[in-house]
Amino acid sequence: MNLFSNGVDVGRRRQAFKAALAAPHIARLPGAFSPLVARSIEEAGFEGVYVSGAVIAADLALPDIGLTTLTEVAHRARQIARVTDLGVLVDADTGFGEPMSAARTVAELEDAGVAGCHLEDQVNPKRCGHLDGKEVVGTDVMVRRIAAAVSARRDPNFVICARTDAAGVEGIDAVIERAKAYLDAGADMIFTEALHSEADFRYFRHAIPDALLLANMTEFGKTTLLSADVLEEIGYNAVIYPVTTLRIAMGQVEQALAEIKEHGTQEGWLDRMQHRSRLYELLRYEDYNVFDQHIFTYRKGENNE
Ligand SMILES: C[C@](O)(C(=O)O)[C@H](CC(=O)O)C(=O)O
Numbered sequence: 143m144n145l146f147s148n149g150v151d152v153g154r155r156r157q158a159f160k161a162a163l164a165a166p167h168i169a170r171l172p173g174a175f176s177p178l179v180a181r182s183i184e185e186a187g188f189e190g191v192y193v194s195g196a197v198i199a200a201d202l203a204l205p206d207i208g209l210t211t212l213t214e215v216a217h218r219a220r221q222i223a224r225v226t227d228l229g230v231l232v233d234a235d236t237g238f239g240e241p242m243s244a245a246r247t248v249a250e251l252e253d254a255g256v257a258g259c260h261l262e263d264q265v266n267p268k269r270c271g272h273l274d275g276k277e278v279v280g281t282d283v284m285v286r287r288i289a290a291a292v293s294a295r296r297d298p299n300f301v302i303c304a305r306t307d308a309a310g311v312e313g314i315d316a317v318i319e320r321a322k323a324y325l326d327a328g329a330d331m332i333f334t335e336a337l338h339s340e341a342d343f344r345y346f347r348h349a350i351p352d353a354l355l356l357a358n359m360t361e362f363g364k365t366t367l368l369s370a371d372v373l374e375e376i377g378y379n380a381v382i383y384p385v386t387t388l389r390i391a392m393g394q395v396e397q398a399l400a401e402i403k404e405h406g407t408q409e410g411w412l413d414r415m416q417h418r419s420r421l422y423e424l425l426r427y428e429d430y431n432v433f434d435q436h437i438f439t440y441r442k443g444e445n446n447e
């Protein structure tokens with residue numbers, strides 16, 4: 143029983159994650175806004191965990207415009223990777239600078255125990271891929287970013303995914319050319335950001351028949367939400383739900399706060415809350431008795447519940 147570290151060594155987790163990407167079934171990666179959420183994702187039976195840059199920023203009450211640092215992102219990624227045996231894919235934005243920084247980013251994220259990261263072809267400062275007015279760097283610059291990232295990698299199973307934000311800027315055919323160049327530079331997977339329709343996804347898959355492809359099913363953005371089954375049928379290998387758990391939680395937090403303010407009690411919310419007993423299960427609280435028999439004293443039904 144590993145209470146403070148992974149049960150599975152990082153090399154094996156990366157191997158399993160890469161195998162899940164290559165498997166006939168699409169790998170579904172919900173975003174974890176905290177280590178505890180990563181535990182829920184694992185227990186729910188998903189193939190991997192995503193760590194979103196937008197969520198790390200939002201958690202700090204910051205917009206997603208490249209204000210967070212490599213140190214902050216690697217720290218959060220490490221905290222999340224430590225509590226799950228699933229592979230963790232991390233949003234590394236633009237690599238926090240130019241090619242040399244992208245190389246350092248990969249080294250840091252490997253040390254953080256994650257299974258891979260994605261680097262995007264936006265300029266610094268970047269913005270959410272689903273907003274207008276994005277700018278991208280030239281293909282040559284992004285190729286250097288990817289090549290630098292690949293050169294810094296020590297574990298060949300660490301996945302380096304190239305994200306292209308160029309669809310909204312240059313059109314889908316230009317994106318296809320970029321994807322080919324990024325694959326030639328050593329990228330293991332392509333993240334096609336902000337495609338609009340199912341037809342776009344099909345068109346892209348058709349043009350790039352062999353590479354691993356990742357779809358972003360973020361809400362309220364430019365992309366029509368497609369189910370995992372549809373994406374799998376199109377031939378995508380992975381799908382992220384990057385901000386979903388945060389949006390759900392914050393939606394509930396805001397509604398509950400308004401009600402508590404109005405009625406002076408949270409009583410009406412009890413059956414929508416995670417129960418104390420479920421929280422303790424997720425925390426594996428009882429297992430800490432291995433250190434001291436008197437640590438876990440909770441018994442369901444003996445309290446106000
Ligand atoms: C995937 C993403 O890069 C993220 O940081 O989670 C965001 C998600 C979002 O803002 O909805 C993006 O698509 O740019």
Ligand SMILES: [Mg+2]
Pocket residue numbers: 194195196206233235
């Ligand atoms: Mg992001």
